[in-house]
Amino acid sequence: MKIINRVLTFFSVMLLLLVSFGCRKVELPTEGLVYELIEDGTGYAVVDYTGESLDVVVPSSYLGLPVTTITSSAFHNKYTDIVSLSLPDTMTSIEKDAIGCLVNLKEFRVPKEIEDIGSALTWILSSVDIKIPRDHKYLKATTIGFHKAVTSKDKTKLVWVANPKKEGKTIRVPASIKIIGAYAMAGTNFGEIILPDSVEEIHSCAFYDTKNTSINIPESIKMIDGGAFSCSGLEGELVLPEGLISLGRSVFSNSRLTSISFPSTLQYLDYAIFGNTTPHELQRNFVSRVEYKTKDFDMSLFQDYSEYFTYFIIWNYLYYPYTNDASTPFEVEIVFSINEDDNQLMEEAFWLGYDNIREDMDWSVYSKLDYYSFTTTANSDE
Incomplete structure (x- = not known):
């Protein structure tokens, strides 16, 4: 009797396997x-x-x-x-x-070998059902508040957050997050994004096109990649925290900044930081004060500091001028707050860079210098 039962059990299992295999949906390309x-x-x-x-x-x-x-x-x-x-x-x-x-996608399953999907999902509708397999190699589906999100498996990297259904919501990023991934919150319409002091890296275009959103830059930050806050809601005076090491190209372009202060800890500083890349009538920075607290940033792309300042002036001010009226030029103060010797070195380099534009650049760039009135100031505690 036991043998018969075992045989029946064996055939029952085999039958179930065959039926389930035969009924499995085969998706053709x-x-x-x-x-x-x-x-x-x-x-x-x-x-x-x-x-x-x-x-x-x-x-x-x-x-x-x-x-x-x-x-x-x-x-x-x-x-x-x-x-x-x-x-x-x-x-x-x-x-x-x-x-x-x-725009009409209803559901999307993320393949198991995909490490980052932030840029792929930019501007996707919050109604889309993003499915992350439980055995996914790198990613994890979660929620932040009531908002769909994707993080790394260990929950230290924020990969993507869904755009809220209603504008103006506040989202508080969890304290476990150390990295904000590329395009993670680009194009979202939150009213406020609160970043914890655990965040050390913000990758490229993470907050791109969040122009109606209030965002803080945490004291813990060490690196901000290019375009991270381009077309963002950053406005007014921006004092970057000590401990920040790297700022990428166009990181604050087309925001609403009026002044910016670079910390003494910077080791990499691109020359195009807050330049505008759109016509005058759209959202733009109007930076009238720039402060340097160090000169010890990577200069491998330039012959000297004067060449750096040549490109700094062109790409932050002349590419899309703040004004087209030379009779009332926009006033810009460049402040050096390092030490007495370095302040003098940097002031001289700035004016050499300024003169380089008049001497070596074509007329279309040179003529735009008249739209600005640059001054330099040296601050020193010594």
Whole structure:
């Protein structure tokens, strides 16, 4: 009797396995996907979609090689149509805006090998159901307040936060977060974003296009990448905290700053920090005071400090002038608060850089100097 029961149990299990396997939904690749061999020849990227289906399934392989990438333009010509997108776990890269452009997307499952999705999901609607598998290699689905979010597995990196359904909400980032990932909150319409003093790094364009949002820069910050606060709600006087080591290019462009003070701890400082990149009538910085508390930042890109200041003046002031009226020039004070010797060195370098523009640059740049009245000031406790 025991033998019969064991045989019946064995066949029952086998039958269940066969039935479940036979009933499993097999997703066939969608017709109309356009592939391109990636540069190193190890896989394919989806670069376009010309099909008609609203439910797109990307295969795990094409012509015997894995499909590993979705390019930023892959679905742009179908951005209003696609409602579901299935990506294989062979996927290792989803380029900027590749998913966020799909305005009618209902659900999206993040492949297991994707390390960062912030830039891919920029401007995606909060109604989209973002699914992170429990066994995902790098990411974890969570909520911050009542807002959908994605963090690293160890909860130290904020990867993405959904745009709130209503504007003006306040969000308080958890104290476990040390890194704000690239594009993590770009394009969101929060009224206030509160960053904890645990945050040490803010990656590129993390708060891009958050112009109606109040954001603090925590005292713990060490590095802010390029464009992190471009078109943000930062305004007025900005005193960057001691301990900050690196500032990337255009980090504060097109915000509403009126003055900026660089700390003594800076080791990397790009020359294009708060320059505007849009026409005069749009949101812009009007920085009338810049303070340097150090000269010991990386100068590997320049022959000397005077060349640095040449580019500093051009890219922060002359590229899109603050005024077009030379009869009432915009007044700018450059302040050096280092020590007596270094203050003098930097003042001389600034004016050499200023003269370089008049002597070596073309007329279109040189003539815009008349729109400004620059002065230098030296402060020293010695």
